[in-house]
Amino acid sequence: MSSRLGGLFRNTGFAIILLIVLLAVNLVLNAARFHPAAWGALIGLAAPLIGAAVASAPVILAGRGGIDISVGPLMGFVNAMVIQVLFLKLGMSSPFLLVPAALLIGGAVGAVNGFLATVVRIQPIVATLGTYLVLTGVTLTILPAPIGPAPGWLKAMAGTWSALPLIALFAAWWIVRRLPYYDQLMAIGSDDRAAYTAGIDVTKVRFIAYVMTGVFAAVAGLMLTALIGSADPNIGQAYTLIAIAAVALGGVSLAGGRGGLAGAAIGAIDIFLLQSVLTSFNVSTYVLQIAYGAILVAAVILTAVQERSARPEEI
């Protein structure tokens, strides 16, 4: 176990230190907001970003420029579909209908991305930019203006039960990590020619990573829906870039094969805590953007420096 924690630290070293520092600062500055009694709402507030970061990770781990920039719009699309189409128009309100439907939508969009990126072999950033634009447009078509409300059980997922979807997400990943599939995913991310000569079906493994990203993004979309308690066509897109920043901050190599979902989540929590500190100083959102950028670049540099000093013999 200690070596597992050691491994997590090696990959995410800077992000964890930042997390501890920011948490301490927050505890001092915002004692009321970080009081255990408020944790439900606090976690609910952080959840969509954590979900978006975790969702972005599988395709990045799969390597060869794997990236899915449609994660944000997909969250917005799931938000709009669940509230506007399924809940308000078709009258579905049961979690046992809405959750599987949302996951199915996510998986289907992920499969389209996977097909374009692995079978048609369009560069992932271009393929998912296409999906990004299409989803943004479709979302605005089915939902031209914000509308509400969300079912009661879903809103509770951003309050009392806010930890539940996150636990479900990590439980799913915990199982994936114990499947033969996980080893193959990390192998193709590490070196896809070597993976091919080791007998791995590279295309299939990478395709599944896109589907997984889609499903996780749907969970993030549900968490977003829970948080805003309504549907808003313009809220999803913003998550894409900040999620990628969180992934990089959390020590996941954008070249693939290194890092994990825990790192991505830690990176997302860092960004959330930073946001919380800066807003308590009443700085403008413009300054917030500058701070994200600076922290991200600093984190990536520090991670690289740390890696280089840890393995001097590697070329």
Place this chain on the structure above:
Amino acid sequence: MPDRSTLPAPLLHARDIALRHDAQPFSQTIRPGEIVGLAGLDGHGQERFLEVVAGLKKPAQGTICLAGPDAEIRIGDFRKAVANGIAYLPRDRRATGIFPTQSVLDNFAISTVGRDSRFGLISAASRLQRYQTYRDRLSISAPRPDAAITTLSGGNQQKVLLARALALEPRLLLLNDPTRGVDVATRHVLYDVFRGLAAEGMALVVLSSEIEEILLLCHRVLVFRDHALTAEMTGAAINTDSVISAMFGRAA
């Protein structure tokens, strides 16, 4: 090699293989328990032939068939070759062999990840146990199986890759210059392992850029020139002069 009549049934048939459109086609059979060497000046087709047998490259003409339980299995692509008992050890360890970001254990297990699963989930204990079997057999010197593979010496990295291939329990093992960049002591360990595998009935095809290696190891040698098979030697007929003459296209 024993007398032809007592030989086991052929494992692999290469029929009318032409490595290039303008090259002379040839046929070959490989039997269980044989160590077949491939020699030739660099780029004269021996590596292409090995890759064709592995299903990694398509020949200009001809077929590769593997003996199956009922009918012959035609090898058309690499994954089919692996599924039917062919293992391939690539030449360029750094570019197409190891996963530098992964541990020794993960590098070993990647081709056979499915074999460690219990009820679909991976059992770490079973994986470690399988690794230890091969670690002992190949005398891999790796203090920690969970350390990155890049912490090992070149020879030990090569042994881990060989362990990966052997874990597939292949019937035919294809070795593309297996001792390139490996120290002398490790080479002799590998030679002993190869002989042991052949004695157990595995067929081995070894491409080597060193003639001494072929002399030490192989029962039979195929010499390539201009993308054609120009000479075949067996047993005592294999010596430095005959192999070199064939490589340069002169009669021995």
